[in-house]
Amino acid sequence: EFIVLLPELGRSSDAAKVAGKMLEALKLPFPFEGRELYVTASVGVAIYPHDGGDAETLAKNADAAMYRAKEQGRDNYQLYTAAMNASAVERLALESALRKAVAGRHFEVHFQPQLDFRADRVYGVEALVRWRHPERGLLAPSEFIGVAEVTGLIVPLGLWVLEAACAQVKEWQGQGQPELKVGVNLSARQLQAADVVEQVQRVLRDTGLAPQFLDLEITESSAMQNPEATIATLRELKALGVSISIDDFGIGYSSLNYLKRLPVDTLKIDQTFVRDVTTDADDAAIATAIIALAHTLKLTVVAEGVESREQLAFLASRGCQRMQGHLFSGPLPAEACEAFLARQRQADRPTGRSETIPGD
Numbered sequence: 184e185f186i187v188l189l190p191e192l193g194r195s196s197d198a199a200k201v202a203g204k205m206l207e208a209l210k211l212p213f214p215f216e217g218r219e220l221y222v223t224a225s226v227g228v229a230i231y232p233h234d235g236g237d238a239e240t241l242a243k244n245a246d247a248a249m250y251r252a253k254e255q256g257r258d259n260y261q262l263y264t265a266a267m268n269a270s271a272v273e274r275l276a277l278e279s280a281l282r283k284a285v286a287g288r289h290f291e292v293h294f295q296p297q298l299d300f301r302a303d304r305v306y307g308v309e310a311l312v313r314w315r316h317p318e319r320g321l322l323a324p325s326e327f328i329g330v331a332e333v334t335g336l337i338v339p340l341g342l343w344v345l346e347a348a349c350a351q352v353k354e355w356q357g358q359g360q361p362e363l364k365v366g367v368n369l370s371a372r373q374l375q376a377a378d379v380v381e382q383v384q385r386v387l388r389d390t391g392l393a394p395q396f397l398d399l400e401i402t403e404s405s406a407m408q409n410p411e412a413t414i415a416t417l418r419e420l421k422a423l424g425v426s427i428s429i430d431d432f433g434i435g436y437s438s439l440n441y442l443k444r445l446p447v448d449t450l451k452i453d454q455t456f457v458r459d460v461t462t463d464a465d466d467a468a469i470a471t472a473i474i475a476l477a478h479t480l481k482l483t484v485v486a487e488g489v490e491s492r493e494q495l496a497f498l499a500s501r502g503c504q505r506m507q508g509h510l511f512s513g514p515l516p517a518e519a520c521e522a523f524l525a526r527q528r529q530a531d532r533p534t535g536r537s538e539t540i541p542g543d
C-alpha cells in the first residue's frame with residue numbers, strides 16, 4: 184500500500200485525474216527476470232479539508248474509498264464519500280451486535296406452513312429465523328444472514344435454529360400431528376463444517392425428532408461451492424434418515440449433471456418464477472420445466488411464494504402439489520402457527536374444509 188500526497192492540488196477534481204493517470208501508467212507490463220508482470224491498483228481518494236482536517240482522518244477515509252474500489256472489481260479509483268464510512272461503521276456495528284445476539288440467543292424461529300394441495304393438508308413447516316433486535320425490533324434474515332455468513336456466526340446461529348425447530352415440531356407432533364415435517368435452511372458454511380453430520384445427529388437425539396421428519400434445505404450455489412465434498416456430506420446426512428431439498432431452485436448454477444448426482448429429494452421452485460407464472464410466458468415455461476424435471480428425476484417439487492389462486496391453479500395443473508406462500512400463510516410465530524395447525528386439523532373434517540385453503 185502506498186500513500187500519494189498531492190500538496191499542490193489546484194482543483195479537487197484534479198485528484199481524480201492523477202488517480203486515472205496512475206492506473207494508466209500501471210497498465211504497462213513490468214519486465215521481471217525475463218518475464219512480463221502485470222499489476223493493477225485500487226485507488227481511494229480523500230481531499231483536504233473536505234474529507235478530513237488532519238492526516239489521520241484523511242488516511243482513514245482514503246482507505247475506505249480504496250476498499251470501495253476493490254469491491255468495485257479493482258483497477259479503478261473511488262472518491263471518498265461520507266456514505267462509505269457510514270456503511271463501514273454500520274457493518275461493524277451490525278457485526279458486533281450480531282455477535283452479542285448469538286451469544287445471548289436473541290432470536291426467534293418462525294414457521295411457515297407447507298401445504299399438500301391434493302391431500303388438502305399441512306404436511307410440514309419451514310423454520311425461518313428472525314432477530315429480536317433491542318432497538319430495531321424483529322429483523323428479517325435479509326438484514327443479517329449475509330453478515331452472519333461472512334463472519335461465520337451462521338454456524339452457531341444455524342445450529343440454534345436447528346435445535347429450536349426440531350424441538351418445536353417434536354412438540355407439535357405430540358399434539359395430534361404425528362407426521363408433521365420441518366424444513367431447516369442450512370447455509371454453505373454449515374454444510375462445509377467438519378462436524379455437520381454429528382451435529383444434526385446430536386440434535387435429533389437431543390430433541391427426539393425422528394430423522395424422516397427433518398428436511399434440510401440447501402441452495403444450489405452452496406452445493407456447487409465444492410460439489411464433490413457436498414455429495415459426500417449429503418450422503419452421510421441421508422444415511423441418518425433426513426431428507427434434502429434444493430432451495431431457490433433455478434436461480435443458481437444448476438449444473439444438471441451434478442443435480443443428477445446430488446442425493447436430494449426435493450426441488451423448491453424459486454419464488455421469482457412463481458411470481459409471474461400466470462402473466463409471463465417465460466416464467467410459466469420455466470416453472471413447467473422444473474416441475475417436469477423433478478418428476479423425471481423422481482424428486483418431489485415444492486413451489487415457493489404462492490400468493491394467488493391463479494398461481495395455485497397453474498402450478499396444480501402442471502402437477503406441482505406442494506406449495507408454500509402467503510396465499511395460505513406467511514411465516515408465523517410459534518403460537519400462531521400452532522393455532523393455524525389446530526384450525527387446519529379442524530378443517531380436515533369434511534364440514535369446515537374450505538376455511539384454510541382459499542384456493543380450494
Ligand code: C2E
Binds near residue numbers: 328
Ligand atoms: P427461503 O429459505 O427461500 O425462505 C422463503 C422466504 O420467502 C422467506 O423469507 C418467506 O418469508 C418468504 N415467503 C414465503 N411465502 C412468500 C410469499 O407468498 N410471497 C413472498 N414475497 N415471500 C414469501 P424470509 O423469512 O425473509 O427468509 C429469507 C431467506 O433467509 C430464506 O429464504 C433463507 O434463505 C434465509 N434464512 C431464513 N432462516 C434461515 C436460517 O435459519 N438459516 C439460514 N442459513 N438461512 C435462513
Ligand code: MG
Binds near residue numbers: 309368430
Ligand atoms: Mg428455505
Ligand code: MG
Binds near residue numbers: 430431453454487
Ligand atoms: Mg427459497
